[in-house]
Amino acid sequence: MTLWFVRGLRRGVVTTRYPARPEESARYLPTPPAFRPRALTAGTADRLAASCPSGALRRADDVLVFDVGRCTACGRCAAEAPHAVTTSGAFELAATSRSVLVKTIPLRGETG
Amino acid sequence: MSTEEELRAAIARQFGRSLHIRTLDTGSCAVCEQEIRLLAAPHYDLHRLGFFFTPAPRHADLLLVTGPMIRAFEVAARKTYDAMPGPKVVVAVGACALGGVYPADPFTHGTVDAVLPVDVWIPGCPPSPLALLHGLGVAVGRLAEKVRDIPFTAEDDTERVRGAS
Numbered sequence: 001m002t003l004w005f006v007r008g009l010r011r012g013v014v015t016t017r018y019p020a021r022p023e024e025s026a027r028y029l030p031t032p033p034a035f036r037p038r039a040l041t042a043g044t045a046d047r048l049a050a051s052c053p054s055g056a057l058r059r060a061d062d063v064l065v066f067d068v069g070r071c072t073a074c075g076r077c078a079a080e081a082p083h084a085v086t087t088s089g090a091f092e093l094a095a096t097s098r099s100v101l102v103k104t105i106p107l108r109g110e111t112g
Numbered sequence: 113m114s115t116e117e118e119l120r121a122a123i124a125r126q127f128g129r130s131l132h133i134r135t136l137d138t139g140s141c142a143v144c145e146q147e148i149r150l151l152a153a154p155h156y157d158l159h160r161l162g163f164f165f166t167p168a169p170r171h172a173d174l175l176l177v178t179g180p181m182i183r184a185f186e187v188a189a190r191k192t193y194d195a196m197p198g199p200k201v202v203v204a205v206g207a208c209a210l211g212g213v214y215p216a217d218p219f220t221h222g223t224v225d226a227v228l229p230v231d232v233w234i235p236g237c238p239p240s241p242l243a244l245l246h247g248l249g250v251a252v253g254r255l256a257e258k259v260r261d262i263p264f265t266a267e268d269d270t271e272r273v274r275g276a277s
Contacts, residue, residue, distance in 0.1 A: 018161075018245065018246075018249060018254075018255060019242065023242055025242075026240075026242060029240050029242075032235070032264065033264070034264050034265060034266040035264065035265055035266065036265070036266045036267075037265055054207060054212040054213055055212065055215075056212060066264055067212070068235050068259065068264065069207070069210035069211065069212060069233055069235045070207060070210060070211055070212030070213075070235075071207065071212065071235065071237075072207045072212060072213065072237030073236070073237060074237075086266045088262065088264055088266075090258070090259070090262050090264075091236070091239075091240055091242060091243045092242070092243060092246040092258050092259070093234065093235045093236065093239075093243060093258075093259045093262075094232055094233065094234045094235075094243065094246050094247030094249075094250040094251075094257065094259070095232065095233045095235075095250075095257055095259050095260070096231065096232055096233075096250060096257055097233075098210075098225065098230075098233055100257070100259060100260050101210070101233060101235060101259060103262075103263065103264045105263075105264065105265055106265075
């Protein structure tokens with residue numbers, strides 16, 4: 001108790017406006033997926049889109065359109081194609097415009 | 113300075129120190145509410161940041177909306193928004209509110225933007241208290257929006273090896 005008080009006085013700051021260092025617990029949060037463009041083919045993209053229960057993924061010609069706002073981080077796409085999908089680790093996703101949350105992922109995988 | 117920039121500056125000035133939040137559940141499964149309640153826990157302690165929960169929209173500056181906006185709640189949502197004094201901010205919380213879980217059908221609108229003018233969108237199912245804290249910071253202009261610069265692509269293994277050597 002005394003040590004805590006002295007340490008607080010010495011630092012001069014009791015609280016911070018936002019977590020000052022990376023939050024430990026954030027590692028365990030389910031986060032939206034990240035995609036490996038070189039492992040993505042049109043076929044893989046279609047399979048990912050079909051596996052997404054919330055409609056966050058769809059293929060538009062040669063890109064995979066990922067709506068982060070719709071993603072529930074359920075992990076079904078990572079289970080469908082583990083070689084092409086990993087977790088992004090990003091959780092501070094607040095956006096001031098809805099369109100910012102819609103990402104386009106290029107498909108660079110070799111077909112056939 | 114455009115009208116939008118002026119408004120943002122006014123919000124930062126007026127809401128920079130203290131802000132009262134009214135939560136509005138438009139048909140969510142209540143997990144978003146659990147995370148919102150966790151914001152008041154000692155670990156996150158949003159009161160030290162000048163955010164407070166208020167039980168009445170008349171006292172609120174920020175409307176924290178969860179759920180897919182069921183049609184039966186539309187009138188109540190509009191009345192809540194109209195009852196708030198200006199300037200006011202609407203924050204949509206969770207994948208339901210952003211259109212990810214329920215489609216627009218005779219029972220739900222599917223998104224909050226269909227009824228209310230949303231200013232900040234917080235994705236997540238549910239968004240963690242840290243994500244909500246970041247979203248509130250973005251809403252009052254204290255924290256920068258990060259998601260704009262996240263590409264959601266992972267480096268290929270070959271590139272990672274090359275980068276490490």
